[in-house]
Amino acid sequence: MTRSSTPYDAVVLGGGAAGLFYAGQAGALGLSVLVLDHSQKPAEKIRISGGGRCNFTNLGTRASNFLSGNPHFAKSALARYTPTDFLALMERHGLSWHEKTLGQLFCDQKSGAIITLLLDEMRNVGAVLKLGVEITQVVKTDDLFELTTSDGPVRARRLVVATGGLSIPKIGATGFAYDLARQFGHEIITPEPALVPLTFEGEAKAEFASLAGVSTPVIASAGDGRFEEGMLFTHRGLSGPAILQVSSYWRPGEAVEIDLFAGGQGAEHLKALKKDMPMKSLGKALETILPKRLVEHLDQSGQLPDWPRLADVSHADLEALSDALSHWRLKPAGTEGYRTAEVTLGGIDTAGLSSKTMESQKCPGLYFIGECVDVTGWLGGYNFQWAWASAYAAAQAS
Numbered sequence: 001m002t003r004s005s006t007p008y009d010a011v012v013l014g015g016g017a018a019g020l021f022y023a024g025q026a027g028a029l030g031l032s033v034l035v036l037d038h039s040q041k042p043a044e045k046i047r048i049s050g051g052g053r054c055n056f057t058n059l060g061t062r063a064s065n066f067l068s069g070n071p072h073f074a075k076s077a078l079a080r081y082t083p084t085d086f087l088a089l090m091e092r093h094g095l096s097w098h099e100k101t102l103g104q105l106f107c108d109q110k111s112g113a114i115i116t117l118l119l120d121e122m123r124n125v126g127a128v129l130k131l132g133v134e135i136t137q138v139v140k141t142d143d144l145f146e147l148t149t150s151d152g153p154v155r156a157r158r159l160v161v162a163t164g165g166l167s168i169p170k171i172g173a174t175g176f177a178y179d180l181a182r183q184f185g186h187e188i189i190t191p192e193p194a195l196v197p198l199t200f201e202g203e204a205k206a207e208f209a210s211l212a213g214v215s216t217p218v219i220a221s222a223g224d225g226r227f228e229e230g231m232l233f234t235h236r237g238l239s240g241p242a243i244l245q246v247s248s249y250w251r252p253g254e255a256v257e258i259d260l261f262a263g264g265q266g267a268e269h270l271k272a273l274k275k276d277m278p279m280k281s282l283g284k285a286l287e288t289i290l291p292k293r294l295v296e297h298l299d300q301s302g303q304l305p306d307w308p309r310l311a312d313v314s315h316a317d318l319e320a321l322s323d324a325l326s327h328w329r330l331k332p333a334g335t336e337g338y339r340t341a342e343v344t345l346g347g348i349d350t351a352g353l354s355s356k357t358m359e360s361q362k363c364p365g366l367y368f369i370g371e372c373v374d375v376t377g378w379l380g381g382y383n384f385q386w387a388w389a390s391a392y393a394a395a396q397a398s
């Protein structure tokens with residue numbers, strides 16, 4: 001008998017967040033599961049996530065925290081496996097967590113503890129993980145998937161594709177899921193780097209280079225995205241959570257609009273400055289609420305009026321300045337690309353998938369879960385919650 005003579009109930013391609021979680025869940029339902037990954041280590045993105053502490057979920061997860069061609073697609077899976085469900089799993093494994101901000105939960109132990117949790121879950125139910133395996137061909141016969149791999153032939157009743165998106169090729173990201181989806185007749189929504197720093201070129205790059213390292217809370221807007229978080233100037237352009245968030249909504253050629261008065265109400269801030277320090281110049285007064293180097297940059301680039309004493313400035317002029325500083329338009333040339341992007345926007349068109357089970361509507365038994373699907377979360381634990389929830393939905397279909 002050859003090794004491939006007994007088909008697995010499910011073969012999972014990709015041993016990342018979604019693939020490993022699926023293996024534990026499907027194995028618990030009695031399925032024989034094999035996970036194949038071409039990397040030498042599983043779930044490397046979990047390891048490097050959240051500064052090594054994995055922002056593994058977000059307490060406020062809703063479908064509205066995701067970008068997708070179909071904004072309703074994620075609802076069903078997210079409702080059936082919630083952040084609370086994952087917390088219960090963490091508790092069972094003796095792991096603890098803390099909320100940093102905005103519902104973002106981080107593991108108190110290192111992110112490796114989450115990988116161990118996922119590996120323990122799958123091994124406890126008999127699922128097998130094989131690393132360093134290249135998948136060279138997938139063929140569907142009547143009711144089986146036949147795979148050619150560097151580890152020999154493999155057969156499966158279900159094929160679960162969890163090879164993720166294109167972000168960070170250095171640690172094993174490939175477009176495998178998209179190629180396989182196309183092979184089975186699926187449409188792909190053009191993938192783009194997302195949750196990624198924005199870059200300047202030419203004069204703008206030189207102009208902002210002196211601000212590298214300056215960070216300040218802002219409201220950043222691009223397209224339909226509007227986020228109140230920190231912004232950081234880098235040697236190449238803009239970063240920080242507010243910028244990573246709007247990068248998913250920004251399109252080349254467009255400007256990002258920055259409100260330098262976090263919390264809005266710039267005019268009120270300026271009026272308060274006039275009241276509290278009437279003898280100060282505009283620059284000196286602004287330095288009490290904005291970083292000094294940023295104020296100097298605004299001044300030197302002619303964006304601040306020459307007001308030696310705030311006492312002499314009319315409220316109408318303060319309002320006009322507030323308007324300008326609340327709608328500061330910066331035009332990035334591009335993004336840092338997949339080299340540093342946390343996720344990939346776009347992916348397998350949800351129109352060809354069941355929102356209940358993640359099963360292909362083109363090919364029964366074929367499932368796509370996790371980041372390869374056209375469901376992209378905001379920064380803040382949403383992408384892992386999608387990995388857990390989509391994997392759970394597929395496993396329950398067993």
Ligand code: FDA
Pocket residue numbers: 013014015016017018019036037038039041042043044045046048049050051054055056057133134135162163164165167168171172173174175176341342343369370371372380381382383384385387
């Ligand atoms: P994932 O990328 O995790 O796994 C895919 C697996 O498939 C990998 O193991 C890969 O080796 C394998 N693979 C790829 N191509 C293959 C092929 N051809 N053959 C075989 N195997 C193949 N999200 C979040 O919610 N909170 C956070 O804190 C962070 N932090 C973060 C930091 C950084 C630096 C990055 C890059 C990303 C994050 N993310 C995040 C995003 C999160 O990591 C991501 O959305 C999930 O890992 C996606 O899970 P998947 O299982 O879909 O893909």
